[in-house]
Structures are given as C-alpha cells and as structure tokens.
Amino acid sequence: MMGRQRNDQAQFFYSFHLDDRVPTGHLLRRIDVFVTQALAGIHREIAAFYSHTGRPSVDPKLMMRMLIVGYCYGIRSERKLCEEVSLHLAYRWFCRLDLDDAVPDHSTFSKNRHGRFRDSDLLRLVFERVVGLCLATGLIKGEGFAVDASVIEADASRYHGLEPEKIDWNTVERPSRAVREYLEALDGAEELEAGRKAPKVISPSDPASAWTAKANKRVQFGYGLNYLIDNEHAIIVDVEPTPARTFDEVRSTATMLERTQARFGLKPKRLAADTAYGTGKFLDWLVGQEIEPHIPVWDKGSRDDGTFGRSDFSFDADLDQYTCPAGKTLKQFRRNYAVARTDSAHDSIRKYRASQKDCQPCELKAQCCPNMASRNVLRSVHEEARDQARQLAGTPQFATSRNERKKVEMLFAHLKTTLRFERMRLRGLTGAGDEFHLAAIAQNLRRMARLTAAAAA
Structure with a gap:
C-alpha cells in the first residue's frame, strides 16, 4: 500500500556535527591528515606577501584546501568549485567550514593565485x-625513475595563430599577464640554442604555448606536462611545465633530476623513458651523472633501401676510424693539412669519409654507395653514451624498466579521464606551472591515501 509522509513540520532544532557525516573511508578523510601536515606553517611562509591594512584576507589554508578538492574531483571551474563546497558536506568538513560559514567568492582565487601564491611559490612548496x-x-x-610528457591543450584558439614576424607587440595597449611574461622572457633570452627551432606560429593570447600536433594528431596550442616519477609506487617526485615541444621536454628532465637530488637527496640508479629522450646529448648527460639510461636510442643510421647502414661499419676508437664491410678505412681527414686538424665535429656530428680510390673499384659499391662516388659515415660526438644505452637494451633490468615506464602514462590517463584535466584554464608558463603542481599534488595525495590504507588493512 502506498503511504504518505505525514510529518511536514520542519524540526526546530537539529543536533548536527559535520564530522559525523563524513564516512571513515571517504577520500577526503583519508588525505586530510597528509594535507594538514603539508599546510602546516604556510601562514609564516607567505606572511610577507599579505597586506596588514584593509579588509581581512581569506585564509590561504582554506583556499589551498578548496583547490585540492577541485583537482581531486575534477572540478575545473572555480565558480563551480565554490558552489560545490557550499553544498557538499564532506567538502565543507575538509575545508574546515561550518554550516553557517561563508564560502569565498570565486574571484578571490584569481587574485591570490596570480599574486600571493605565485610570488611566494606556495604551490611548489606544498607539492614538495x-x-x-x-x-x-x-x-x-629512489632507485628507478621514469619520465614522460603529455600535451595539455592551452587556453588559446587554434584558429587564431599568427607567424611571429606578423605580430607587433608594441601595438597592444593592455597586454595580458601571459603576454607580459612572454615578452619579459623574450627580452632576457640569449641567442637560439643549438637544436631548438624557432616557432612558425604563435598564439597572440598565449604566446608561450607551442603549436603542436602531438595530442590526438590535431594541431593545437599546448603545454607539455612533464612528470618524473619513482617507479616503485608511481609517486610523482617532480613536475615541470614546458611548451609542448620535444626539445624543451627532454631538456626539462635534467632540471627535474637535479632539483630532486637537491631537495630530497634522491638520485636514481636508472631512468626509463621513450625514444624521444634517446638523443645523444641527453644520454651523454645521464652517463656523466652515473645514471643508467634505460632509453631506446634515437638512431637514424639504419637504411631501408637495402644498402649498408652505419651498424655494418666497425669503429676503432684508438685509431679514430671506421672499417667498411670490404675492409677499407673511413677517416675524418684524408688530406695532409698545413695545420693539423684533430676534429671535424659540426653540430655534434663527425663525418668519416672513404677514399674514392677504394670505393670506385669495390665489388660492394652497389650495396654501399650506389649513388655516390664514395661512402660517408656520420658519428655523434656522444656515440659512446649511445653505445652504452644500446648495451643496456638487452638486459633484464631494461625490460623491467620498460614495463615500469607505463606507470607514468597511466598517471596521464587518470589525469585526463578521471580528473578531467585536458585543457588549461590559466595562461602562460607560470599559469601552467600552477595547474600542473596542483594536479601532481592531487594525484600524489590520492595515491598515498590508497597505498597507506592498503598497508594498514
């Protein structure tokens, strides 16, 4: 039989306590103890960035807790976040707000994130x-690390990109914060680094982002989210924002490794990464740091036309020369110069040349250099490091690292699907840094809560 609710008179008094309404196993309850420790003493850390006059400021701990809620649950809009915190009991409990406490206005986040938080580097402090x-x-x-980068779409229209020489920044009356940061970095930059290509297209609204087709093969402006993780439990030990360019992403790895060692005394024995990181320069840097590069070598020495590749030539380090399959030598210099030359390296590449007298009558010429008078072989100045990486590629430890490297890709998948972080809301490299640090904080907290709960069970 269908009944009706007969008591339509609201209760006059309620006995209510927020702590009783949050389940024991709730995510926010499990991470609360860690957040409390991470936020301890932040008033002292950023006191110099607050004014002692005017209206009372919003507690930075409250703002940090609200931001953590937003990134843990994929609430990307700050306006929506304020609404959710106002309505959700567990969110109020975590943010230390009582039922009758007012939630800060969404505009407060912009003022603090672009000002006090950024000037004091608070987000980096909390992450560390x-x-x-x-x-x-x-x-x-701390034994094995893995590194990778994922493209996050910038808050910039892919239809409004312009060639750099067609933009006159002097005509912009009120440049945005992202534009000002870009121009300041441009003024302070030196000449173009070796290996870096000048951008062909930039965004007038977010010029620090890179024009890329890496994500889903769709051309767009984006930033590179660089994660350095510990392979044991996929904990993010460092994060770095870069434009979505392979050159910048590879270079940022050295920055993250050095910073992790300086901050926490962690130096891995091995580093796993994909082929994009297998450049001679980076492999040489890793070997110099006594870190095993469990990275496939980026090698273009093989040929697909059936002719001999570089691997078919043997190298003698003592004599500094190659020997071809026919037993003839290839040297850097085949003439006697008045001033003896010791190296022909150009852009970190040495060229070894065979003699035409050896190549022309050779029976293997059709398999070696059918379209050239003589054969040349190029060798990187970092070839010893590349050889060391090739030797490691056949070891069981390398295979283990290759499997463990998938953990960083899983973090990116979790970030984009579960936490809904696919597009930037802030602009500029500093804005990207703010968002990436918060994303890493949220993922580390969630993972720490799960792992510690499993250990205690």
Whole structure:
C-alpha cells in the first residue's frame, strides 16, 4: 500500500556535527591528515606577501584546501568549485567550514593565485611537502625513475595563430599577464640554442604555448606536462611545465633530476623513458651523472633501401676510424693539412669519409654507395653514451624498466579521464606551472591515501 509522509513540520532544532557525516573511508578523510601536515606553517611562509591594512584576507589554508578538492574531483571551474563546497558536506568538513560559514567568492582565487601564491611559490612548496610525506612513509624507493610528457591543450584558439614576424607587440595597449611574461622572457633570452627551432606560429593570447600536433594528431596550442616519477609506487617526485615541444621536454628532465637530488637527496640508479629522450646529448648527460639510461636510442643510421647502414661499419676508437664491410678505412681527414686538424665535429656530428680510390673499384659499391662516388659515415660526438644505452637494451633490468615506464602514462590517463584535466584554464608558463603542481599534488595525495590504507588493512 502506498503511504504518505505525514510529518511536514520542519524540526526546530537539529543536533548536527559535520564530522559525523563524513564516512571513515571517504577520500577526503583519508588525505586530510597528509594535507594538514603539508599546510602546516604556510601562514609564516607567505606572511610577507599579505597586506596588514584593509579588509581581512581569506585564509590561504582554506583556499589551498578548496583547490585540492577541485583537482581531486575534477572540478575545473572555480565558480563551480565554490558552489560545490557550499553544498557538499564532506567538502565543507575538509575545508574546515561550518554550516553557517561563508564560502569565498570565486574571484578571490584569481587574485591570490596570480599574486600571493605565485610570488611566494606556495604551490611548489606544498607539492614538495607532499613528496616529503611520501618519502617519509616509505612510498619512494629512489632507485628507478621514469619520465614522460603529455600535451595539455592551452587556453588559446587554434584558429587564431599568427607567424611571429606578423605580430607587433608594441601595438597592444593592455597586454595580458601571459603576454607580459612572454615578452619579459623574450627580452632576457640569449641567442637560439643549438637544436631548438624557432616557432612558425604563435598564439597572440598565449604566446608561450607551442603549436603542436602531438595530442590526438590535431594541431593545437599546448603545454607539455612533464612528470618524473619513482617507479616503485608511481609517486610523482617532480613536475615541470614546458611548451609542448620535444626539445624543451627532454631538456626539462635534467632540471627535474637535479632539483630532486637537491631537495630530497634522491638520485636514481636508472631512468626509463621513450625514444624521444634517446638523443645523444641527453644520454651523454645521464652517463656523466652515473645514471643508467634505460632509453631506446634515437638512431637514424639504419637504411631501408637495402644498402649498408652505419651498424655494418666497425669503429676503432684508438685509431679514430671506421672499417667498411670490404675492409677499407673511413677517416675524418684524408688530406695532409698545413695545420693539423684533430676534429671535424659540426653540430655534434663527425663525418668519416672513404677514399674514392677504394670505393670506385669495390665489388660492394652497389650495396654501399650506389649513388655516390664514395661512402660517408656520420658519428655523434656522444656515440659512446649511445653505445652504452644500446648495451643496456638487452638486459633484464631494461625490460623491467620498460614495463615500469607505463606507470607514468597511466598517471596521464587518470589525469585526463578521471580528473578531467585536458585543457588549461590559466595562461602562460607560470599559469601552467600552477595547474600542473596542483594536479601532481592531487594525484600524489590520492595515491598515498590508497597505498597507506592498503598497508594498514
């Protein structure tokens, strides 16, 4: 029989406590103890960036807790976040707000994130404290690291890109914060680094982003989210924002490794990455740091036309020369110069040349250099490091690292699907840094909560 609710008179008094309404196993309850430790003493850290006059400021701890809620649950809009915190009991409990406490206005986030938080580097501080907690709880082993980058679409229209020479920044009356940061970096930059290509298209609204087709093969402006993780439990030990260019992403790895060692005393024995990181220069840097490069070598020495590749030529380091399959030598210099030359390296590449007298009558010429008078072989100045990486490629440890490297890709998948982080909301490299640090904080907290709960069970 269908009944009716007969009591339509609201209760006059309620006995209500927020703590009783949040389940024991709720994510926010499990990460609360870690967030409390990470935020301890931040008033002292950023006190110099607050004014002592005017209206009372919003507690930075409250703002940080609200931002953590937003990134843990994929609430990308700050306006929506304020609404959700106002309505959700668990969110109020986590943010230390009582039922009758007012939620800060969404505009407060912009003022603090672009000002006090950024000037004091608060987000970086909180991220490093969370990593320190992971280290203290034994979730970071420090032996094997993995690195990778994922493209996050910039808050810039892909239809409004312009060639750099067609933009006159002097005509912009009120440049945005992202434009000002870009121009300041441009003024302070030196000449173009070796290996870096000048951008063909830039965005007038977010010029620091890169024109890329890496994500889903769709051309767009984007930033590179670079994660350095510990392979044991996929804890993010460092994060770095870059334009979505392979050159910048590879270079940022050295920055993250050096910073991780300086901050936490962590130096891995091995580093896993994909082929994009297998450049001679980076492999040589890793070998110099005594870090095993478990990275496939980026090698263009093989040929697909049936002719001999570079691997078919043997190299003698003592004599500094190659020997071809027919037993003839290839040297850097085949003439006697008045001033003896010792190296022909250009753009980190040495060229070894065979003699035409050896190549022309050779029976193997059709398989070696059918369209050239004589054969040349190019060798990187970092070839010894590349050879070391090739030797490691056949070891069981390399195969293990290749499997562990998938963990960083899983973090990117989780970030984009579960946490809904596919497009930037802030502009400029500093804006990207803010968002990436918060994303890494949220993922580390969620992972720490799950792993510590499993250990306690």
